[in-house]
Amino acid sequence: MSRSAVLELFTQIDGLPFGAAERALIDRAIALAEEADDGVLAYEARLRLTASAKMTGDTDAMLASFGWCLGMHDSDPALYPLRVGELDLLWQFKWMAGTLGASPLFPRAEIDAVLEEMETRYRRAGVGLSGVLQARFDDAVDNLDEAAADSARAALRREPRDEYSHCDACVRSEDAAYLASVGREAEALARFDEIVDQNLSCGEEPETALSRALLPWLRAGEFETAKAAHLRSYRLARPRADTIGIIANHLVFCAVTGNEARGLMLLERHIGWLAHDSLNARAHFAALRSFGVLLDAVVRSGHAEATVRGADSDELVPFFGAHDGEWTAAELAVASWAAAERLAHAFDERNGNDRHMRRVAESRALADEHFDVPIQGEGFLPSIPTVVEADPVDAPGWLVRARELLGMGVYGDSAAAARRGLEAGVPARADRIRSSLYAALIQALISAGELDEAAARQVDRIVVLREMGWDDQADVEVVLGLIMLGTAADDDTHVLEMTLQAADARDANSETRADLALTLGSVHLQEGRAEEALALVRRAVELLEKTPDSPAWPSALMFLAHALARTDELPDAAEALDRLLEFELDRAFRATAQHLRAQLAGAGGDIDTGLTAAESALALWTRLGHRSGMVDAAVLSASLLRDAARYDEAVTRWRLAVREAELAERPDVDGLRFGLGRLLVQAGQAEAAADVLADVYAAEIDSEAKPGARAETLFWLGQAHRQGDDGAAAYGAWSRAIELYTEAGDPIGATHAGIALGGLLFSYDDEESVSVFEAALSSARSAGDELQLLVEALHSLGRARCRFGDEAGLVELDEVLAIARAEEADWLVADVTDSKARALQQLDRLAEAVPVALSAADGYAASDDTVAAGLAELLAARMLVTLNNGEAAVAIYRGAIERLAEVPQARVSATLELGDTLEQLGRPAEAAQARATIDG
Structure with missing residues (x-):
């Protein structure tokens, strides 16, 4: 091992975000350094390990690594200095008291000793005490000691900031959280607002502060602010298992805002994180209380029997205790409160007070608070009861069972059922039952790949056929063997x-x-x-x-x-x-037939018939307990509902499909989740869509999905963010999508994403949109025979160029016009002509723009788009006014007003402008008469 190998690992580590990949490289660097007996490199590697473990919630590793580094420094301060580059042992000391205080296993005296030692080392090193005072303040707040917190806060505010001070975002976040906890919510909100207004951030901010501010904002009636904060904070926190404390705040938000179904979904997604860091009992305490608050709300909403998936994990037994089968919401609520109270007792016993038990009571009291802040896209799914059917009592019954199991793809059970039927005996003159049982048995064996056994059973069937007098069938099966039965x-x-x-x-x-x-x-x-x-x-x-x-x-x-x-x-x-x-x-055959009937009806545009058939198939598969069949029927039903523009119902059906696919462990579950996310975008449920698609993208990263698949997910994730007015997130998603589409050699996808990204920038009046549209047009030209895509790219680029003063954009618009005329696309001709008129206006070529706008109006009118025609005329009239040709504008205004009769806002604006124009022409009576029509 050479030093250069470890140093190269350090370079790679420092270029990665905190996480599994970074941690693997750190572990490798430590191993190589120890193998070479190089203490200096091992020290540097472990300084990195301490920081990584802190940021990923690995408390055991953090404490062990910090202790080792502290010992090495004390053994030889010159060889193992306090600071190595950006890594600083004194800075890492700031984490220690809070880490010990987070577990009641560590006695109060040990925490106090750490704080004293920290101050001693800071003074010895000659650095400022801001970091020490912040640690004392945080410790007092975390352990609910209000008097100590007030004293530490006052001292901290007197101490000048120094290189060991918390960043601005963290200082405000901690201070605001304390103020909110002691009932000073107005002051807390002022601090939270500073974080938002100044766009402050760091490794754990603003997501921590935004989650802490949720209840104060709700109580202050700032519902939209709270909703936006919930969505943003959750999106930032959701990828990291060490953010369980932040997730807890979001569960409470869902509980008190009527979003119990969304809260249950988040709980199921993150409940496993409870076991991520065994020593962070403070986070466990917050999480367990939030579980209780949310699950009580779920129970009150009428869903006490809703199952909580993931709660039965073996890793969670230390928290909730052993349980037979899945937990219901009602059961887990009780277990969560009990676990929270156990931790409260442990903390209070350690701290010598009852403040943590009081915090439990405060959490329970949230049941009396409610704020109406709906978030679309979530809803409780129906519980599917476990199917337990009595065994058949005769051969015909076993034949039906065998066929149903065969239709469900359960081949071993189907074969077993057929054998039971043969063993049951066949009524007199019912040889057809025997032959059919053998046929079902053979088909099941073939499907299971047991061809030798199937051939042996066919010999038995042929004997039965001859006994029945069906020699023709027997002769054919003798000649063809298993060909007639499935091969x-x-x-x-x-x-x-x-x-x-x-x-x-x-x-x-x-x-x-x-x-x-x-x-x-x-x-x-x-x-x-x-x-x-x-x-x-x-x-x-x-x-x-x-x-x-x-x-x-x-x-x-x-x-x-x-x-x-x-x-x-x-x-x-x-x-x-x-x-x-x-x-x-049999039910499986009927369900299959109904499924095909639904597909045919949908293809023929008969949505109602299709839905009836799809729902019938879903009901049959549900009674049979066949999850895969339920998935397919639910997706079909959702697709038909989408075609009927019944989006909320479609979303519920698709969610059902995803849930059953997860339970069935179908390999296409990520594809189904992607379909749900896309449907949510189409349904206008942006927040839910972004959640689902973010999960899909994370799964695709983990599974190293192909670039094209990841690009498609990001394209729709960008659509969700754009729909939710999160332009920054949309920009990031579409930018990365373009890169992945290009990597996948998909110019069509790259063009779509480029047009979306360019449109986003254009809406923000950002000139960068031009270069993005140029790249999209280049992709469109390389996409082959994709005329519609080419038209869209040309149209977008032409408009953008002209918007920013480049007359070259008129060339693109003229190219679109030529294509539209060649294709006899009359409405498109009118639309691009309208764009050209507006482009000429932006280029200050008004005299040319007026006749072009009027031509667009005529084209729209000929295509029966009356409103667009009126808007084009309104554009022409306004330009004529600017050109001091009010007389000509008057007639055009009148025509526009007539066409805009069904668009009140535009009609009123046009009428007021007509009045102003008539006034300027010295025709006050006509002006008054025009304005009077507004009230009429």
Whole structure:
């Protein structure tokens, strides 16, 4: 090992944010330094470890590392100095008292000794005492000693700031939190406002301060401020497990603002963090109280039986105790309060007072506070009861069970059910039941990959077929083996055709020939030969007409519906399914048929029929307890609801799909979460969308998803942030999306993201939008035959150039006009003409702009867009007024007012301007008459 290797690791460490990757490099650096017996490098590495452990909530590692470094410094201060570059042992001393005080395991005397030693070392080093006084203040506040806190605060305010003072953000945050805790909320809010107004920040700010200010802002009636702070603070805090204390404040916010469902979702997301830092009992105390406050609110909202996912983790047993199965909200509320009270007793016993128990009482009293601050996008999902069905009592019942399990993909259980049916005995003259049980057993074995066992059971089935007198079917299965029961593939096409021809030649049983036709048709359908499949399935249906009681009818009609759908004969496919649903079907088969019926109805624009069918499928899969089927049906229902613009219902259904996919551990769960996030954006529920999509992006980072997938998630995350008026977050998301789309070689995605980012900047009147639009146009030109995208990029760039005084933008607008005219896109011609008129206005070429605006108005009118025509005329009239041509403007104003009749604000503005123009022309009577129409 060379020093250079460790120094290179230091460079990498210092360039990374605190977290797992950074910690892994620190551990590597320590190992290499110790391997080389280089104490100086080991000292530097552990100074980094102390800081990293502090920022990631690893208290054990922080205390051990700090103690080791302190010992090394004391052993040789020259070799192991207090400060190494930006790393400072005295600065790290500021964390020690608070760390010990956070656990009742450390006695009060030990905390006081640390504070005394800290002051001694600061004085010995000749540095200011601001850091010491801040540590004393924080210790008093954290341990609820109001008298000591007041004294320390006064001393701190007298002490000049120095290099060991907290940053401005932290000083104000700690001070504001103290003032709020002692009821001085007006002063606290002034401090919190300073943090926001001055945009103060550091490693843990402003998210800490914003979360602390939530209740004071709510109590002061500043609801929108509190809501915005909640959303921003939570977004900043959510990636780090050491922020459980901040999360606690957000859970309380949700509880007292009527957002119990959102709070429960956040609790489920972060409950595991309770076990992240075993020594930070202060954070545990805050979290447990917040759990109690939130869960009590959930119970009061009527959802006492809602399950709290994640609460049954083994890591949480030390907090809540052992529990059989999932915790309900009501049960966990009781356990949370009990755990909080245990910690309160421990802290109070250590501190010699009852202040922590009083804090528990204060938290319980929050049940009496409520503020109406709704956040869209959350809602309680229905509880799905565990399905427990009695075993069938006879062979027909076991046949139904086997088929349902087969339809659910539970092949081992399906085979077991079929065997139970065969063991149960078959009623007299019910050989068809026996043959069907063998068929179900064989199909389950094939699906499970147990082909040898399946072949052996087919021998048994053939014996039954001959006993039934079905020699034709038996002969075919002897020749084709398992092909007839589930293994048919493209390679089997020829032998199936030959067997079907032979069966026709000897006029074999019609059901046997129908079975052959269906098997051959299924192969064609699998291989994409829909026309060939349809001909065979129709022939099978014709053959089955001779035996109307044949059990093959449901399969035949299902195949027919699929084949008709593949050949775009949707009405006929729907008719086949309607006929199928008249049969007595097992629930899995019926659910599958209803699902296809819903898809066909949706494709045909019959949303109501589609929803009825999708909901029927969902109900059937729910009764069967088949989570994967529930997921697919819920997504289909959500998609249909979205198409019907019933967004809130669609979101609820999609959330149900995500929950069941998580419980089923489906591999596509992240894709479903992405779909939910995109739907939330479409539903206008920006805050919820940003939460969901941020989770998806984090999961994609962890799984090293492909750049294109991450780019798409960021594109929609940017849309959510933009919709939520968080321009900075949208800028970051779209900027990174463009990079990832480019890395993935996706010019279409890069163009979309570039247009979105450019539009954001343009809305802020930022000239950087021009360069962003230029890059988007370059991507659009390289995207191939994407005319609409090219038009959008050209239009955006042309408008932006002209807005910032560059006449070259007119070239892009003229190119769009040429494309629009070539495509005979009349409305687009009018729209771009309108943009050109406004561009000319911005370039101070008003005389040219007026006829262009009037041309746009004519184009809009011809396209039946009356409002846009009126606005274009209003633009022309205003420019004429600026050109001192009021006479011409009057007539145009009148036309604009008429067209803007349904847009009151624009109509009033135009009418007032007309009055002013008439007044200036010396026509006061007409001016008064025009203004009088406003009231009329």
